[in-house]
Each structure stands twice: as structure tokens, then as C-alpha cells.
Amino acid sequence: GENVEQHPSTLSVQEGDSAVIKCTYSDSASNYFPWYKQELGKGPQLIIDIRSNVGEKKDQRIAVTLNKTAKHFSLHITETQPEDSAVYFCAASRAARQLTFGSGTQLTVLP
Amino acid sequence: NAGVTQTPKFQVLKTGQSMTLQCAQDMNHNSMYWYRQDPGMGLRLIYYSASEGTTDKGEVPNGYNVSRLNKREFSLRLESAAPSQTSVYFCASSERGTSGPGELFFGEGSRLTVL
Numbered sequence: 713g714e715n716v717e718q719h720p721s722t723l724s725v726q727e728g729d730s731a732v733i734k735c736t737y738s739d740s741a742s743n744y745f746p747w748y749k750q751e752l753g754k755g756p757q758l759i760i761d762i763r764s765n766v767g768e769k770k771d772q773r774i775a776v777t778l779n780k781t782a783k784h785f786s787l788h789i790t791e792t793q794p795e796d797s798a799v800y801f802c803a804a805s806r807a808a809r810q811l812t813f814g815s816g817t818q819l820t821v822l823p
Numbered sequence: 824n825a826g827v828t829q830t831p832k833f834q835v836l837k838t839g840q841s842m843t844l845q846c847a848q849d850m851n852h853n854s855m856y857w858y859r860q861d862p863g864m865g866l867r868l869i870y871y872s873a874s875e876g877t878t879d880k881g882e883v884p885n886g887y888n889v890s891r892l893n894k895r896e897f898s899l900r901l902e903s904a905a906p907s908q909t910s911v912y913f914c915a916s917s918e919r920g921t922s923g924p925g926e927l928f929f930g931e932g933s934r935l936t937v938l
Contacts, residue, residue: 713882721863746926755827755913755929756866801865810856810881811924813865 714739716804718814725792726822733817735802736784742804745778745785746811750799759800760787792821825849829914829930836904836937844899844933846914854919855897856881856927857889859910866913872897873919904937911935 715738725731737745746761762769762776762785769776773792778785785804789796802814827848836842848855857869868881872891886908888900897916901908911934915927 716865718865744924748927753931755915755931756927757929758926761926805924810868810871811927812882813867815863815865 714742714804714806714809714812716802716812716814718802718817720817721815722818722820724820724822727792727794729792731787731789731792731796731819731821733787733800733802733819734784735786735804735814736782737804737812738783739804739806740780740783741806743807744805744811745776746803747774747776747787748801748803748813750801750816752798756801789819792819794821794823797821827914827916827928827930829912829933831933832931833934834936836901836935838905838937840904841900841902842904842935843901844912844914844935845896846898846930847896848914848916848928849895850916850918850928851894852916852918852928853894854917854924855891856915856917857887857897857899858913858915859883860913860932861910869899869912901935904935906937909935909937 743764748756749759750756775788803811805811856871858866870889875894914930917925
């Protein structure tokens with residue numbers, strides 16, 4: 713089955729700096745890569761996703777890049793703000809299969 | 824909009840006791856899921872129901888059973904709780920597309936402690 717590894721497990725950045733979280737996956741047939749944000753005491757919420765026919769996708773301060781050859785994808789958050797502090801999960805799947813999640817990254821944005 | 828509602832939010836059990844976690848969604852989604860979240864291990868799929876009337880095992884199904892009561896409701900049962908089942912449980916729903924599970928909408932979680 714699919715295996716998704718996520719790094720780092722914790723990340724602290726100064727407010728206004730950028731944050732990058734990286735994930736690798738094992739199944740070369742995976743074609744859907746979402747990112748979820750989990751705020752304290754809440755369930756995860758989708759923030760951005762990318763499909764394998766696209767190399768990069770942006771939504772305001774958030775971007776995701778995908779390298780299919782190397783089987784890795786990354787989340788980039790620019791101009792970080794205190795409300796970006798949360799746990800972030802990457803995931804991967806292919807058609808007719810369920811999502812496999814990474815182990816999560818605790819992002820802390822320091823004022 | 825309630826979205827996905829889970830009950831109870833907190834529960835403490837003794838080893839060997841049984842309990843059922845309830846989940847309901849009001850988005851008319853076909854697919855529903857139960858995940859558990861443990862520190863350093865992300866979200867692991869226990870069981871899922873692709874559509875009303877069907878259920879399938881996920882990555883970690885041992886010790887659990889599920890029931891898709893109708894399109895709205897999907898319950899998770901622990902028949903004989905063990906300390907290893909101490910975790911935070913999340914129910915989710917989605918409108919599955921042909922290319923994959925689609926966006927998952929999660930409940931707020933149920934924190935279960937087994938003593």
C-alpha cells in the first residue's frame with residue numbers, strides 16, 4: 713500500500729517568514745495530493761490540493777508543488793501569521809483508493 | 824450548517840467495556856469514514872463506507888465494528904475496549920469522485936481513554 717512520510721514533525725518560524733513542509737510518497741500511481749490544516753481541538757480541514765497533471769498550485773499565501781519523478785510534494789506558506797499556527801497533514805491517494813496521511817507537522821508562528 | 828457531528832466528545836472506559844461512537848452528516852454525502860489520530864502517527868483509517876449499505880476495512884480495523892445506519896449516519900463500535908484504543912477518533916464524509924475520495928469534511932473528534 714501507499715506510504716507517506718512527512719517532515720519536519722515540528723516547525724517554528726517568525727511571523728512574516730515562510731514555512732515549508734515536505735512529504736514523500738511510495739506509490740507511483742498516486743495522483744491526488746491534498747493538504748489539511750488542523751487547529752487545536754478541531755477536525756482537519758482541506759486547505760489546498762493538487763493533482764498529478766499539475767506541477768504547482770497557488771491560493772493566496774499558500775502553494776503546493778509536486779515532483780512526480782522524485783515522488784515528493786511540498787506545502788509553502790509565505791508571510792506567515794499567528795493564525796497559521798496549527799498541525800498540517802499531507803496525504804496521497806490514487807483513484808478508487810483511500811487517502812493515506814502523513815504523520816503531521818506542528819507549525820508554530822512566533823510573534 | 825452542522826456538517827459532521829460526532830458524539831460523545833469525551834469518554835472514559837475501563838478495559839473490556841463496550842461503547843459506540845455516533846456520527847451524522849447533513850451534506851448528503853455518499854461516503855463516510857472513521858479515523859483515529861495518535862501522536863506522531865497521523866490519521867489512520869479504521870473503516871469506511873463508500874455508499875449506503877456498504878462498509879470496508881481500512882488500515883487498522885482490528886477491535887472495531889461499524890454500521891452504516893442510513894445515508895446520514897455511520898457508527899463505530901468497540902466491543903471490548905483495550906488501552907491501545909485510547910485515541911482521538913474522527914468521523915468524516917465526502918462526495919467521492921471518479922478520481923478519488925474528494926474533499927473530506929471532518930467532525931470535531933471524540934477523545935476516548937481506556938483505563
